[in-house]
Amino acid sequence: MTRRVLAIGVVAVIAASVALAGGDAGRPLLVTVDDLPMGAGRLHSDPAERARITSDLLAVLAKHRVGAVGFVVWGNVRGAADEALLARWLDDGHELGNHTKGHLDLSRTAADAWIADAEAGRAGLQGFLDRHSRTVRFFRFPFLREGDTPEKLDAVRAYLDRSGQRNVPVTIDDQDWSYEEAWVNARRAGDAAALARVADDYQLALRTEVLTQTELGDELFERAVPQVLLLHANEVGAAQWEALFTWLEGRGFRFAGADEVMSDAAITAPHRFVAGPGGSLWFRLRRERGSEKAREQVTALLRDQAAAWSRGDLEAFCAAYADDAVFVSPSGITRGRQAVLDRYRARYTDPAAMGTLTLEPLDVREAWGAEASVLGDALPSRTHGISVAARWTLVKADGSSATGLTLIVFHRRAGAWVIVHDASM
Ligand SMILES: [Zn+2]
Secondary structure, rough: OOOOHHHHHHHHHOOOOOOOOOOOOEEEEEEEEEEOOOOOHOOOOHHHHHHHHHHHHHHHHOOOOOOOEEEEEEHHOOOOOHHHHHHHHHHHHOOEEOOOOOOOOHHOHHHHHHHHHHHHHHHHHHHHOOOOOOOOOOEEHHHHHOOOOOOHHHHHHHHHHHHOOOOOOOOOOOHHHHHHHHHHHHHHHOHHHHHHHHHHHHHHHHHHHHHHHHHHHHHOOOOOEEEEEEEEHHHHHHHHHHHHHHHHHHEEEEOOOOOHHHHOOOOOOOOOOEEEEEEEEEHHHHHHHHHHHHHHHHHHHHHHHHHHOOOOOHHHHOOOOEEEEEEEEEEEEEEOOOHHHHHHHHHHHHHOOOOOOEEEEEEEEOOOOOOEEOOEEEEEEEOOEEEEEEEEEEOOOOOOEEEEEEEEEEEEEEEEEEEEHHHHH
């Protein structure tokens, strides 16, 4: 996280002065805390330090009456001292969920090996919870990665279903963990100025992400939707949660329990977002919905284009082409919308004789990738381009017909889809 990036963040926080109040009762916010027993555990090998950080985290949660879900990496539970830390979370009324045993990245691991690790985490945690008469209900994907292929997505979802675990999605993915090392180094060096800088960065980054995701979630569902905040059990959190929670309350958030938030239709909105990177539920839904919309728009455009042809309106037919469109046919290459229009006009001098055109899409593919968020994190991009393989069929007034294939490539320019390539044969 650089200072430059955060300068952009300042602008975003100021710009996003949207009203966030979710009514008198407040907007429900579920706090989730990942990587228990201790985030960045290699920085905190001293059991006394782990105990102190845990006490500080639990004190802030209690002060603000937060009922959190903590997600345990069972492979990081090093014996009785760490189990005692987990027991303190339970004693304070928080719930513990499964965050796998080895925190494996699903995008880099075969499904069966990943599922075996997730199950080892569940079984380990359940063994501990048995002694407290509790059950593992919730699951959190390491790195928020839910499957980079449809097969993996289906396999891990089937595993979660049959083992009785529910994925708790994250809507506010704020990278809070990335401040821990800088915070711990500054604290150990006794560098007050550095601590203050990390604190400023942490608060600014998290608040920016809260505002961004709140706006996005409301936009997707056209109502004030609950949010799920991702935090980590770490030392910077122990120092910064108090200011963060106070600010959240001031913005109209109400700390809510898992059962309330996990029953909201926005949080349980189904998706089949397949990608290597993880991230906010809202970004997944925005990506999927954007994809549907882009496909509908392009299909409608092709329909309009065929209708324009069928009424003999070559001008309207060619309006779909970009200024610099390239038209490829067996007779050669035509460059530019005007040249494409001139070519058609030369071939079809009698509009009434142009016939009726239909364009039947056979295969539609989208081009999209990653965009940078205001904080510099990767997030799924909007659809940048669409290619359509289609069959064209032309039926003349005398009943004769012709048919062939075409490959049409659309780009989005100035908010509208235009044809940049058309290869008809
Ligand atoms: Zn994690």
